[in-house]
Amino acid sequence: MDVWYQCEIPYPFVAQDVLDRAPSVRASLPNRYCDPNVAADLFEECIDEFLLADELGLNVVAIEHHAGINSLLAANPMLVAILARQTRKARILSLGTLVTLRPDPVRIAEEYATADVISRGRLEIGFVKSGGSESASSNVSMIDNGERYWEAIDLISKALTSHDAPFSWEGRHFTHRHVNVWPPCYQRPLPRMWSATGDASTSADVGRRGMVHTLVLRGPEGTRAAFAANRRARAEAGLPPSTTDRFSYAALVAVGETEDEGLRLGDKLLWFLNTSMKSAPQFNKFLAGVAPPQAAPMIYRTKPKADTNAEAQQAASAMKPSVGGALIGMTAERAIAQGILFAGTPDSVYKQIMDLYDFVGGYGHLVMIGRSGFMTHAETEKSLGLFAREVLPRLKEIAAVQAGLDQRWSRGPVRK
Amino acid sequence: MQPRIEQVAGVDLEILRAGAGNPLLLLHGFQHIDPRLAIVDLLAREAQLIAPSHPGFGRSSRPADFGTVYDLVHLYLGLIDTLPPGPLTLMGLSFGGWLAAEIAIKAGRRIDKLILVDALGIKVSGRETPDILDVFNAHPEDVVAKSWHDPKEFAPRYDDMEDDELVTRSRNWEALARYGFHPYMHNPQLKRWLSNIKAKTLVLWGASDGVVKPAYGEAYARLIPGARFERIANAGHHPEIEQPEALAARVRNFLAD
Numbered sequence: 001m002d003v004w005y006q007c008e009i010p011y012p013f014v015a016q017d018v019l020d021r022a023p024s025v026r027a028s029l030p031n032r033y034c035d036p037n038v039a040a041d042l043f044e045e046c047i048d049e050f051l052l053a054d055e056l057g058l059n060v061v062a063i064e065h066h067a068g069i070n071s072l073l074a075a076n077p078m079l080v081a082i083l084a085r086q087t088r089k090a091r092i093l094s095l096g097t098l099v100t101l102r103p104d105p106v107r108i109a110e111e112y113a114t115a116d117v118i119s120r121g122r123l124e125i126g127f128v129k130s131g132g133s134e135s136a137s138s139n140v141s142m143i144d145n146g147e148r149y150w151e152a153i154d155l156i157s158k159a160l161t162s163h164d165a166p167f168s169w170e171g172r173h174f175t176h177r178h179v180n181v182w183p184p185c186y187q188r189p190l191p192r193m194w195s196a197t198g199d200a201s202t203s204a205d206v207g208r209r210g211m212v213h214t215l216v217l218r219g220p221e222g223t224r225a226a227f228a229a230n231r232r233a234r235a236e237a238g239l240p241p242s243t244t245d246r247f248s249y250a251a252l253v254a255v256g257e258t259e260d261e262g263l264r265l266g267d268k269l270l271w272f273l274n275t276s277m278k279s280a281p282q283f284n285k286f287l288a289g290v291a292p293p294q295a296a297p298m299i300y301r302t303k304p305k306a307d308t309n310a311e312a313q314q315a316a317s318a319m320k321p322s323v324g325g326a327l328i329g330m331t332a333e334r335a336i337a338q339g340i341l342f343a344g345t346p347d348s349v350y351k352q353i354m355d356l357y358d359f360v361g362g363y364g365h366l367v368m369i370g371r372s373g374f375m376t377h378a379e380t381e382k383s384l385g386l387f388a389r390e391v392l393p394r395l396k397e398i399a400a401v402q403a404g405l406d407q408r409w410s411r412g413p414v415r416k
Numbered sequence: 417m418q419p420r421i422e423q424v425a426g427v428d429l430e431i432l433r434a435g436a437g438n439p440l441l442l443l444h445g446f447q448h449i450d451p452r453l454a455i456v457d458l459l460a461r462e463a464q465l466i467a468p469s470h471p472g473f474g475r476s477s478r479p480a481d482f483g484t485v486y487d488l489v490h491l492y493l494g495l496i497d498t499l500p501p502g503p504l505t506l507m508g509l510s511f512g513g514w515l516a517a518e519i520a521i522k523a524g525r526r527i528d529k530l531i532l533v534d535a536l537g538i539k540v541s542g543r544e545t546p547d548i549l550d551v552f553n554a555h556p557e558d559v560v561a562k563s564w565h566d567p568k569e570f571a572p573r574y575d576d577m578e579d580d581e582l583v584t585r586s587r588n589w590e591a592l593a594r595y596g597f598h599p600y601m602h603n604p605q606l607k608r609w610l611s612n613i614k615a616k617t618l619v620l621w622g623a624s625d626g627v628v629k630p631a632y633g634e635a636y637a638r639l640i641p642g643a644r645f646e647r648i649a650n651a652g653h654h655p656e657i658e659q660p661e662a663l664a665a666r667v668r669n670f671l672a673d
Binding site: 140141142144288291293294297300301303308309312 | 483552553554555556574575577579582583584585586587589590592593594597598
């Protein structure tokens with residue numbers, strides 16, 4: 001198993017009473033609450049942590065979020081470019097530029113190709129469907145988001161694999177008359193591609209395309225269902241079964257010398273859920289194009305009726321848990337039970353990772369969100385160091401095998 | 417009076433028909449026309465009311481390759497072609513007012529009378545002053561406060577609605593975003609063509625409309641040759657719901673004129 005270090009570079013330094021009063025801590029919170037001096041210090045510390053992860057044998061992940069306390073990474077390619085130049089061994093996953101919200105996928109392909117060349121072939125390209133408050137920040141509606149997602153990915157793939165360009169593209173959502181990416185990608189035919197999604201239909205597409213399928217903080221049940229949809233789609237299409245290195249899981253991870261220390265750090269990581277997810281109704285449950293209309297009886301009312309029809313309940317249950325704020329108010333114990341947080345001593349963190357592994361049918365990549373909220377630089381480095389020394393070697397021994405729940409497989413040494 | 421599904425230009429269109437006499441084609445705004453609304457009976461006394469639900473709204477289908485105001489305009493030009501020759505009134509509410517203005521330009525003399533009620537569709541103020549409240553980007557409580565003269569009485573109460581009403585509402589919301597998200601609820605080119613409207617035009621506005629203010633309506637009216645502008649007291653963005661009698665009375669007078 002490979003492990004990827006991720007930090008969203010959150011900005012927690014806004015007074016709690018301001019956050020309590022604000023209807024949303026994303027998109028609409030005025031940027032006067034963000035001090036660029038403090039932001040500069042945060043970037044300094046967090047980029048150093050990425051470089052430490054590289055030294056310790058982890059890969060790294062750059063994400064993107066807009067206009068909120070949850071992340072200062074409004075422009076993914078900027079961090080990707082820094083990591084491409086400053087890391088030495090790590091593979092770099094962009095997860096990712098928000099492709100459905102950017103008007104020009106060709107520009108994204110240019111950014112990726114350049115980063116791949118700068119890193120001499122260490123780039124991996126991840127796609128997220130985005131949504132929520134980022135729709136407002138990016139001035140884009142969520143209508144046909146799924147269609148734009150795949151068309152953008154198709155166009156980027158073609159741009160990165162065309163080594164005798166130019167070509168032209170006149171699609172439903174994007175047009176570009178003269179695509180000719182200089183420099184072309186370092187890796188051939190193109191960098192490995194990832195997709196972050198939890199819904200069954202996109203999971204099936206990801207399976208058929210053979211991309212790395214990653215779930216972010218989705219917990220055991222949702223992850224198991226999404227991976228199953230992926231595997232089922234491959235089987236139905238007559239494609240060979242995927243190995244575990246086509247599956248990934250992202251969780252908050254904190255390691256301490258004692259159980260208490262790990263849990264205390266885990267609690268700090270939960271700031272991400274408990275504070276940074278607060279979002280106004282127009283950016284989640286009433287955002288047009290996100291929930292299927294059939295789900296409305298479950299989300300329009302202040303409290304769903306007990307006798308709401310089954311179709312509505314099913315439609316609503318397929319939604320991201322963040323819609324409607326279902327993750328807010330999480331304790332470390334509950335977050336561990338729900339597979340959102342892996343925290344404690346190295347032994348218990350390893351066990352939590354592998355319990356989920358068993359439950360969902362295996363995954364070959366763990367994306368660890370290692371710093372959030374008020375966690376300090378020193379705490380982050382210590383937790384990361386412990387993880388790299390005590391947990392990583394055990395995970396590295398787990399070789400890729402065929403993924404799935406219906407087969408027996410060996411994943412190496414028996415856990416302690 | 418129940419709407420029926422009719423085939424128009426390859427679309428299964430839900431159309432509410434009521435009353436007799438010269439046709440009045442009513443194009444709805446953010447929500448499709450609920451047949452239980454008082455305005456339906458009131459307008460049916462004045463004309464042969466034809467009230468379609470736009471594709472994607474109500475029970476109207478929306479073909480996969482149908483999704484812009486351009487499509488809506490051409491659909492309704494097709495619907496107008498099915499009507500017998502003779503006087504025709506086109507009336508548009510809010511978003512439907514935008515459609516009505518576009519159609520009136522294209523249909524030329526075929527439309528005799530045009531009634532715009534709290535209509536959207538044009539850009540009036542400077543580039544840093546939005547004319548139309550962004551209902552997708554504003555807090556729902558803010559949208560309610562600005563939409564109604566008397567929100568306590570008239571704002572929809574989701575907790576009291578049936579499941580299927582909420583599903584339709586959500587469907588309407590999605591369709592509205594599809595047609596009107598960008599540029600937000602207007603066509604930058606529309607303003608320059610309003611002077612081509614041949615129909616006799618009445619522009620009506622809820623005096624308390626906070627979604628799009630009466631001053632916008634006055635500007636709209638000034639751009640249409642000979643258009644008359646009138647306010648409706650004690651109404652916000654939806655006079656057809658808050659003041660149906662007053663709205664119907666203005667329509668009656670205008671049709672008799």
